Amino acid sequence: MSVIEFRIDRRSGTPPYLQIVDQVQQALLLGRLREGGRLPPAREVVAVTPINPNTVLKAYRELEHLGLAEGRVGAGTFITRSTARPQVDPRGELGVALGDWLRAASAAGLSRQEIETWLGAALDDVFTPAAPAPPSGSASNNLGRTR
Amino acid sequence: MTTSPHAAHQPDTAAAETDDVLRIRKAGKRFRSGWALRDLTLTVRRGSITALLGPNGAGKTTLLRAVSGLLDLTEGTVSFNGRQVSSTGTPERISFLAQDKPLYRRSTVADMLQIARHLNVRWDAALARRLCDEAELNQRARVGALSGGQRSRLALAIAFARRPELLLLDEPLADLDPLARLEVQQTLLSTVAEQGTTVVLSSHILGEIEHVCSDLAVITDGRVSLRGETDEVIDGHTLLIGPGSEPAALQWIPREQLVEVRRTPRQTAVLLEGPAPLPPPGWSAERPSLDEIVIAQLRRSRGTAVAGLSDLDSAPTREAS
Structure with a gap:
């Protein structure tokens, strides 16, 4: 049984290989994948998620390129760097505060989408001054702002 | 071998x-x-x-x-x-x-x-x-x-x-x-x-x-x-979404790249081959799905999209002259 199962959203504008990269990074951040852990071989991934096996290999190459994983001949692809942050713990101080805030927002009648929009704007406020240009795919937002 | x-x-x-x-x-x-x-x-x-x-x-x-x-x-x-x-x-x-x-x-x-x-x-x-x-x-x-x-x-x-x-x-x-x-x-x-x-x-x-x-x-x-x-087929196309417009307002679209125009009263969607020109304000560029590209190309090869095209081509020329 693999420690991680990839979910590919067919309707998403994000290419499938980047969806895998994102999901591995998320699993690393949350500590579900750790240094030394083995990523499931392409055969196991496509036996569950119907995508092209080469897409899995492309995602793993991208993770190697990012310095997060390493392919070992005949053995598979392994995580080389753990990015887990002890702060990212649903039961920690920040996690509890976040959960409380989200529940309060929900109780106040805000929908999930409204909360996401608010969070996105709040994140922009905190991170925008030093942040580089947003990644591709948010071209519509770009246009919205320049108008 | x-x-x-x-x-x-x-x-x-x-x-x-x-x-x-x-x-x-x-x-x-x-x-x-x-x-x-x-x-x-x-x-x-x-x-x-x-x-x-x-x-x-x-x-x-x-x-x-x-x-x-x-x-x-x-x-x-x-x-x-x-x-x-x-x-x-x-x-x-x-x-x-x-x-x-x-x-x-x-x-x-x-x-x-x-x-x-x-x-x-x-x-x-x-x-x-x-x-x-x-x-x-x-x-x-x-x-x-x-x-x-x-x-x-x-x-x-x-x-x-x-x-x-x-x-x-x-x-x-x-x-x-x-x-x-x-x-x-x-x-x-x-x-x-x-x-x-x-x-x-x-x-x-x-x-x-x-x-x-x-x-x-x-x-x-x-x-x-x-x-x-x-991937290359998808990267080779751009979908531009804008407000519903009269054909005359779509003159900036390069005809040789045009695959399909879909118009409703409130929205216009334009599928182009190749790199997209900078669209006017109010338009956004999106990554089309493979589905959209294939269906549009099938329609074009069947000549169904031509109706939309001739619409576009005849109207602006009349306005321009």
Whole structure:
């Protein structure tokens, strides 16, 4: 049984290989994948998620390129760097505060989408001054702002 | 003639071979009713999963049968690993699975496997057995009593047991319910990953195979109207979304790149080939889905989009003069 199962959203504008990269990074951040852990071989991934096996290999190459994983001949692809942050713990101080805030927002009648929009704007406020240009795919937002 | 084992069992480290396993040059096939294929040229990369897409009657099945050595072309050639294919029989390293899954319905699963074993020179009994076990096929069940999905997986097991380099599948998912479609895809893909098989499959819909195929060829009226690696085809198009506008307001659209315009009172969607020009304020550029591209290209090749085009072209010129 693999420690991680990839979910590919067919309707998403994000290419499938980047969806895998994102999901591995998320699993690393949350500590579900750790240094030394083995990523499931392409055969196991496509036996569950119907995508092209080469897409899995492309995602793993991208993770190697990012310095997060390493392919070992005949053995598979392994995580080389753990990015887990002890702060990212649903039961920690920040996690509890976040959960409380989200529940309060929900109780106040805000929908999930409204909360996401608010969070996105709040994140922009905190991170925008030093942040580089947003990644591709948010071209519509770009246009919205320049108008 | 390469017989390299494609680094089987090491899919993670298998270097992709880049040569073409199949070359179809200027293929034409004329039946009494007319041309089914016309001047069709296509190459298939080793290790790719290539989808032949197009409406029913576009020539997909005829093409697959020509590649399998089941019919002779009127014009042109098909070569597999550099050797010309003719109708003297299916090359040993090619497996073809026809849409009607030619199995003996009154035989049991076990008998069917025995028959296939005797009909084929190359036969990997262990692989056939494993794929049948994974499909939870009862060896004593009659083929005719199996569900559509189970029958497909038995046919796939037989096709794979020939250990083909090239697997040809005609509408492999047609007539299957959603769960069976998923299971057939899972079996197909995991075995392909393990064996390094090159796959060409036909489909009249794109749907869930969008992320399965690395390459695609859209076939209309016996010709290839769009082809390429899936990612490149998507990257080669841009979808621009803007407000509902009069044709006169769309003059900035470069006509030579235009694939399709869809207009509703409140929104205009423009699909372009190649890099998009900077659209006017109020417009946004998006990554189109493969579905949108293929359907628009099918419409264009059928001439349906021309209505939208002539609309666009006549109106602005009248306004401009």
